[in-house]
Amino acid sequence: MGSFVGACEIVEEKDVVRLAKHSGRYCMPPLGSSRDIEQRPALKSEYQGSVEYDIDQLFQSISIKPSPRRVMGSSFHRFETSASAGTSRRTSASTSRSTSPSKKGAMKNPFPMGTPRSPRVGPSDSISLKQALRDLCISKASEMAAQKRLSKSAAASPRVSEADRIKSLYRQVLNESAGRSGLPVDKGKSLVEISLTPVVDIPSSSQSIPQQFDVLETEPSNSISEPSQAKILLPINGNRSGLKIVRCQMLETSLLHKSNKSGSSLSSSSGDYELQLDEDTTYIPHVVIEDSLVEIDKHVTSLPLCSGSKVDSEELDKSIVSSATLKSEPTILISELKGKLDNAPSSGTENGKLVSKVTKYIPRPKLRPKRKILLKRKLKIAIASTTKMVEKVDTSLEPSASELLCQKCHCALKSSSTENHPPTNTNGTEKCSNDLSSSSKIISIEADQESLASPPLNRILKCNKEPKKDSSNSCEVSDSDEAVVVLKQEVSSSSYSGKGDADEQIREHPTSSEKFEFSLSSKNSLGDYSSSTSISEESHLSRFSCGNKPHMSMDVRWEAIKHVKLQHGSLGLRHFNLLKKLGCGDIGTVYLAELVGTNCLFAIKVMDIEFLARRKKTPRAQAERAILKMLDHPFLPTLYAQFTSDNLSCLVMEYCPGGDLHVLRQKQLSRCFSEPAARFYVAEILLALEYLHMLGVIYRDLKPENILVREDGHIMLTDFDLSLRCAVNPTLLRSTSPPEKDPARMSGPYNPSNCIQPLCIEPSCRVPCFSPRLLSTQARNPKPKRTKRPDLLTQQFRSLPQLVAEPTEARSNSFVGTHEYLAPEIIKGEGHGAAVDWWTFGVLLYELLYGKTPFKGYDNEETLSNVVYQNLKFPDSPLVSFQAKELIRRLLVKDPEGRLGSEKGAAEIKRHPFFIGLNWALIRCAIPPELPDIYENGAGEAASSEGNNRYLECKAIGDHLEFELF
Numbered sequence: 005m006g007s008f009v010g011a012c013e014i015v016e017e018k019d020v021v022r023l024a025k026h027s028g029r030y031c032m033p034p035l036g037s038s039r040d041i042e043q044r045p046a047l048k049s050e051y052q053g054s055v056e057y058d059i060d061q062l063f064q065s066i067s068i069k070p071s072p073r074r075v076m077g078s079s080f081h082r083f084e085t086s087a088s089a090g091t092s093r094r095t096s097a098s099t100s101r102s103t104s105p106s107k108k109g110a111m112k113n114p115f116p117m118g119t120p121r122s123p124r125v126g127p128s129d130s131i132s133l134k135q136a137l138r139d140l141c142i143s144k145a146s147e148m149a150a151q152k153r154l155s156k157s158a159a160a161s162p163r164v165s166e167a168d169r170i171k172s173l174y175r176q177v178l179n180e181s182a183g184r185s186g187l188p189v190d191k192g193k194s195l196v197e198i199s200l201t202p203v204v205d206i207p208s209s210s211q212s213i214p215q216q217f218d219v220l221e222t223e224p225s226n227s228i229s230e231p232s233q234a235k236i237l238l239p240i241n242g243n244r245s246g247l248k249i250v251r252c253q254m255l256e257t258s259l260l261h262k263s264n265k266s267g268s269s270l271s272s273s274s275g276d277y278e279l280q281l282d283e284d285t286t287y288i289p290h291v292v293i294e295d296s297l298v299e300i301d302k303h304v305t306s307l308p309l310c311s312g313s314k315v316d317s318e319e320l321d322k323s324i325v326s327s328a329t330l331k332s333e334p335t336i337l338i339s340e341l342k343g344k345l346d347n348a349p350s351s352g353t354e355n356g357k358l359v360s361k362v363t364k365y366i367p368r369p370k371l372r373p374k375r376k377i378l379l380k381r382k383l384k385i386a387i388a389s390t391t392k393m394v395e396k397v398d399t400s401l402e403p404s405a406s407e408l409l410c411q412k413c414h415c416a417l418k419s420s421s422t423e424n425h426p427p428t429n430t431n432g433t434e435k436c437s438n439d440l441s442s443s444s445k446i447i448s449i450e451a452d453q454e455s456l457a458s459p460p461l462n463r464i465l466k467c468n469k470e471p472k473k474d475s476s477n478s479c480e481v482s483d484s485d486e487a488v489v490v491l492k493q494e495v496s497s498s499s500y501s502g503k504g505d506a507d508e509q510i511r512e513h514p515t516s517s518e519k520f521e522f523s524l525s526s527k528n529s530l531g532d533y534s535s536s537t538s539i540s541e542e543s544h545l546s547r548f549s550c551g552n553k554p555h556m557s558m559d560v561r562w563e564a565i566k567h568v569k570l571q572h573g574s575l576g577l578r579h580f581n582l583l584k585k586l587g588c589g590d591i592g593t594v595y596l597a598e599l600v601g602t603n604c605l606f607a608i609k610v611m612d613i614e615f616l617a618r619r620k621k622t623p624r625a626q627a628e629r630a631i632l633k634m635l636d637h638p639f640l641p642t643l644y645a646q647f648t649s650d651n652l653s654c655l656v657m658e659y660c661p662g663g664d665l666h667v668l669r670q671k672q673l674s675r676c677f678s679e680p681a682a683r684f685y686v687a688e689i690l691l692a693l694e695y696l697h698m699l700g701v702i703y704r705d706l707k708p709e710n711i712l713v714r715e716d717g718h719i720m721l722t723d724f725d726l727s728l729r730c731a732v733n734p735t736l737l738r739s740t741s742p743p744e745k746d747p748a749r750m751s752g753p754y755n756p757s758n759c760i761q762p763l764c765i766e767p768s769c770r771v772p773c774f775s776p777r778l779l780s781t782q783a784r785n786p787k788p789k790r791t792k793r794p795d796l797l798t799q800q801f802r803s804l805p806q807l808v809a810e811p812t813e814a815r816s817n818s819f820v821g822t823h824e825y826l827a828p829e830i831i832k833g834e835g836h837g838a839a840v841d842w843w844t845f846g847v848l849l850y851e852l853l854y855g856k857t858p859f860k861g862y863d864n865e866e867t868l869s870n871v872v873y874q875n876l877k878f879p880d881s882p883l884v885s886f887q888a889k890e891l892i893r894r895l896l897v898k899d900p901e902g903r904l905g906s907e908k909g910a911a912e913i914k915r916h917p918f919f920i921g922l923n924w925a926l927i928r929c930a931i932p933p934e935l936p937d938i939y940e941n942g943a944g945e946a947a948s949s950e951g952n953n954r955y956l957e958c959k960a961i962g963d964h965l966e967f968e969l970f
């Protein structure tokens with residue numbers, strides 16, 4: 005093998021020996037013919053003795069056809085189908101022979117060992133002594149290795165000439181392709197190129213290959229009008245000495261780019277190659293293979309080697325590729341393909357062809373943990389046939405169940421092909437951890453559309469260089485490109501709660517007597533948790549589970565967690581790399597964590613159970629967990645998992661990399677948001693609060709610090725340990741105030757009295773009930789006298805019956821919240837309900853617009869006093885619209901009964917003129933005021949420090965518990 009390495013370095017693509025095609029077949033004089041000997045004078049003169057004899061023996065032993073083992077054992081060879089002498093590749097290749105069409109190439113290139121005397125190969129060029137020596141050494145080494153291997157596996161399966169296998173392989177592919185394309189084999193264009201080449205054994209410590217793929221564009225042919233061709237190298241299987249490559253030449257490199265989008269159809273202009281995405285149909289690219297040219301492929305010499313994987317040559321005629329199906333977007337495939345092939349020359353002339361390299365860097369998933377390109381389409385790519393495979397999956401990498409276990413995440417990597425083709429090599433005990441570290445292997449390409457979105461798994465699991473020692477049959481999933489295993493996964497995103505669902509309860513410590521736990525900072529939350537009107541946690545939990553979150557159901561993070569759970573039975577802290585401390589709260593510390601081996605980032609809130617019990621904060625932790633379990637909203641965090649590890653209760657949540665709104669405000673000029681920006685944020689918050697209320701959750705701790713900014717600039721409300729859960733009794737409120745005595749409005753479909761009956765479905769009734777339309781109509785047709793218009797509208801809407809599904813009647817006597825945000829009724833201890841959220845909503849809007857809260861005093865006591873007694877004032881600057889001030893005024897009404905939203909909930913607030921023109925339904929698609937700088941917020945930094953396994957140390961600091969990373 006070492007000779008291969010050395011030989012690999014010598015070979016240049018442009019010096020590849022190309023052999024002419026004859027009558028649709030490659031022709032070559034029989035081995036040892038006089039012509040051949042003439043072409044190798046140096047060899048003849050110098051090696052007339054035993055060496056020559058050896059060579060002759062060696063070649064003669066190879067039968068008539070080229071030995072696949074040899075072909076595959078040589079990194080220099082590439083069988084390549086080619087359209088004709090007039091193809092673009094030919095044209096390009098001729099460039100390299102321009103000075104000396106045959107001799108130069110032969111002298112510069114290693115002679116194609118193993119196949120030189122095959123009658124399928126065209127006339128060989130003269131060869132130098134040096135060349136001959138190299139050939140001899142390499143071919144002998146190759147032969148010895150092959151014989152050694154064959155001797156081992158001889159018992160496993162009947163031996164068939166490898167040359168026959170190659171021959172059969174080609175026949176199959178040709179037949180299949182011809183059948184599919186409807187073209188005669190010898191007339192088809194060169195669309196698929198198959199290289200069966202060995203790979204130089206690259207040490208596992210070799211540099212990782214960048215994630216990119218090459219697109220080799222050949223020059224258009226002079227004689228045949230043929231679009232530029234894109235080559236994708238598709239590693240199919242590892243063999244004992246290297247890797248077999250199926251090289252697909254797709255017409256039109258633009259396919260690759262098209263495929264980046266979730267387009268539904270990709271096709272070449274020539275129609276020879278089709279790559280289509282459709283929901284229910286499997287499209288098989290039309291593949292036409294012409295007779296091959298033998299080429300030396302330098303690309304593959306750089307591919308990593310799966311040293312431990314073995315090729316059973318009998319499997320050659322059972323193609324892998326044909327059954328390799330990809331139910332995914334093509335970009336994934338391309339990314340996968342490229343991952344292994346980027347040692348190819350970046351640009352220049354290769355094999356006389358104009359080579360342009362298209363490099364696609366796969367964005368770091370961890371920086372885009374929310375990337376969800378969700379395709380509801382499936383793509384299957386089958387090259388050649390689904391029944392005949394070019395190669396079969398090497399089962400040596402698989403345990404008996406054709407399954408690989410990733411060392412860290414222990415996800416199962418299954419080979420689909422093995423299901424149809426029982427392994428002939430039953431040596432399933434080989435360790436993927438070691439083998440894959442130096443190999444490149446695609447076991448199967450089958451991915452469910454639901455899991456494509458996420459790069460983290462991306463269906464590409466790459467073996468790490470340093471597998472763990474204690475785990476055989478496993479491979480480590482990492483960013484390394486040394487080996488690629490395409491994961492076949494059955495995606496069921498909603499099956500989160502499974503056997504391993506760590507649904508451990510935080511130990512129950514009933515603490516109903518908790519009273520008045522104050523924090524020191526005026527901005528810190530006060531936590532006298534009480535649940536006077538709370539309903540039981542179980543009643544919620546029975547209805548919801550972590551997996552039952554439709555809006556996030558396609559998130560690949562579910563799948564990542566599911567795999568860990570399936571493999572380990574449960575999820576624990578040991579499955580996460582804690583990358584960074586995000587913050588420390590009253591009941592726990594939040595860390596940025598990566599699920600080991602998946603690049604999936606999470607925010608994990610870690611709470612010490614004993615500490616909570618001692619401080620009587622267990623109910624708060626329980627409430628938060630119960631609420632998180634219920635949530636499924638774009639502006640609220642998703643709880644992916646929960647578990648107890650070492651007496652630590654952990655909540656695995658969605659990670660928000662953009663920091664919080666408090667920090668974002670500080671970064672603004674004059675430390676406050678513009679009115680449009682503030683409107684955007686509070687609108688999203690309003691929707692989140694409305695959702696919470698409808699779930700029976702009164703948030704009670706609204707403040708900029710608890711509003712996190714997602715990667716996409718939208719918000720996420722977090723921190724529910726002070727929230728109150730209560731029952732919701734949806735009610736239909738009829739108008740309490742008489743409708744306006746406006747005859748114009750009293751007539752026609754806008755007559756609100758028409759809508760009194762809740763079950764009325766008269767069209768004339770539905771129109772006026774569609775309040776946003778009415779609002780937008782007013783907004784679009786402003787009339788001169790509009791000073792009282794908002795009031796009129798409000799009056800009109802108030803006169804309509806309305807379903808209120810928010811807990812307007814809930815009451816609690818707890819003293820909770822943050823000083824500057826506390827509602828008067830909480831401070832006065834009069835009992836409070838959902839209206840406290842509308843008070844805090846008003847304070848928030850005030851702070852976003854003015855850069856400070858309205859009632860802040862010198863100290864907390866004064867602040868509380870101001871809240872209760874001080875009238876609301878607005879600063880002169882910055883300038884704020886009347887509508888904004890009016891909304892704030894309506895929200896900061898000290899009497900909760902008169903507060904906007906107290907009667908009909910969020911709907912009342914949404915109708916306020918401040919929000920006129922806002923499309924509530926599509927706000928999640930609106931462009932946010934700004935995008936967070938992820939690196940600035942430390943996420944990128946932390947993510948880049950991957951591999952640093954750090955550990956937790958718990959420290960109690962006063963009432964707080966700190967978990968230190970070291």
Ligand SMILES: Nc1ncnc2c1ncn2[C@@H]1O[C@H](COP(=O)(O)OP(=O)(O)OP(=O)(O)O)[C@@H](O)[C@H]1O
Pocket residue numbers: 529586587588589590591592593594607609641657658659660661664709710712722723724725
């Ligand atoms: N999902 C998340 N993504 C990113 N950062 C988060 C996430 N959840 C929390 N954080 C960060 O961690 C910090 C601590 O959060 P946590 O919810 O524990 O409490 P808190 O709001 O600071 O305090 P308390 O629980 O006492 O009200 C937050 O300030 C926030 O910056």
